Amino acid sequence: MDDVRQLFERHEYLAKASMAFCYAITVSVAMNFFWTPGHIYSSGYTGISQLIDTMSSRYLPFTIPTAIGLFLLNIPTFILAWKQIGHQFTVFTVIAVFLASFMIKTLQPVYLTKDPIICAIFGGVVNGFGTGLSLKNGISTGGLDILGIVIRRKTGRTIGNVNILFNVFIVIAAGLAYGWPYAFYSAIGLVVNAKVIDLTYTRQQLLQVMIVTERPKSVTDSVQNHLRRGITIIHGAEGAYNHAKKTVLFTVVSRYEMGEFEEAMNESDPDAFTTISPITKIIGRFWEPKVK
Template identity: 45%
Template sequence: MKLFDLNRFSRNYGFLVKIGAAILYSVMIAVALNFFWRPGHIYSSGITGFAQIVNTVTSRYMPFTITTEVMYFALNVPLFILAWFKIGYEFTGYTIFAVAMSAIMMRFIQPTQVSLDPILCAIFGAAFNGIGTGMALKSGISTGGLDILGIVVRKKTGVNYGKFNILVNLIIVLIAGFLFDWSRALYTVLNIFINGRFIDSVYTQHNKLQVMIVTEHPNAIIEGIQEKMHRGITIFHDVEGAYGHTEKTVLLTIIDTYDLYDIRTTVEKCDPFAFMGVTEVQKVYGRFREQEVV
């Protein structure tokens, strides 16, 4: 018998796992920012990158300086409000905690002295942040920023969010080139790419899942799923449960990993007694709309 079962621990102590993951992420991003990105004049992706840009611009051209950690939290506040109304209070609560802890750690975890090659700063900064972000996503929490915007856009439109994320990061790279020099822009590109690879190595958010739902209330579940996500559903009528010999319906669909929370809560709301099985899918052929969230 295993002395420690991580999956069982996650199920029984989900709150502690999420809080621990948020604290780990906050430490990792603080180390990435203060030990590597800031000394190497390298920008992160997304909201963190824009917070760094505001810090650089205000320190250079303004009589006051807005610190990265303050701007990082401030830029997330409108997204907290959006998440509260469009996603859910539990999701928003964990996100606020993760972002607040990150801002605190950015302020207090400071190196004594760092002097590294910019390429090493890009690699190690991306590694620390990528591992921390991957662990947070794997534990079922968001790190704020573009995650929130991506989920809301996907829920409302079903459009490919990856294109928007590429555009945002392209803007950050161009600003890095103008503020410093184009070699720093190249290092920022390297940082963003490696960061994404580390996130994927810890937690691949674009994994496809096959979901099978056995229910006595298929119509309500179908309407709930198609309202929240743009997914096709195959319906198997007139199946029978072996235990009670009652007539049931089987629903079969393919989703992204990020859809799992939505589909689980929808099924629980429409039919608390429904049975749901989830398996990983290696390949998907045919008409399947990619819904990338970064």
């Protein structure tokens, strides 16, 4: 049994390390193929690092490259993640940020296009996909991702929206550095980046599920066997068409869990009437798996 557990852990570690490398590739491609050629600022600490690079090259006798600034800025968030989120999470975050910094420095800019709109949109898509995929697999890209996770646990706001709020400063900086048209282009990239993160990182997207069924015991057991979710049961419902006695069940799942939920419903009561709607915020107890 111990050998199986160790094998599983090694596989998990290898998968996370591979995902950290994939993120490093995506952010370096976004930076060197799109953002740098288009004079577009990224989101979060990456954008702040770009700003430091720009300002230091203009006003200081030395330049602080984006790659180095990115890693240095993340050191305080590494400490926050270690204390507030999880040790394994922090270790792989350090790996992801280090690899990202290394790849940004190593991969030379390729000027596919200098069109700022194209650079803003495609840079946001590439980086947002890499960031969301990393979070989905239990690692962070540092910076605002860590702050977003901590803030979301306390307020319920999504990581994408938290990013947008923090990035107002970066938009203003883009305007001051390159002119106000580039501020608007950078804003487009930030919104695209945030939305792609939310589309990819589906663990944070919560859905309310209402089930009308004649087999409440079977449905409840099946859902709870597949998912660790509480269920509220309302007895005494009645169908208006044939006046059959029914039970209404309420629960909340993440979009990431929808596959397992649908499997549970197909096993227990495929004829149940089920509605699913998005949730913007939850107040009260709601279990979420902790990040290691």
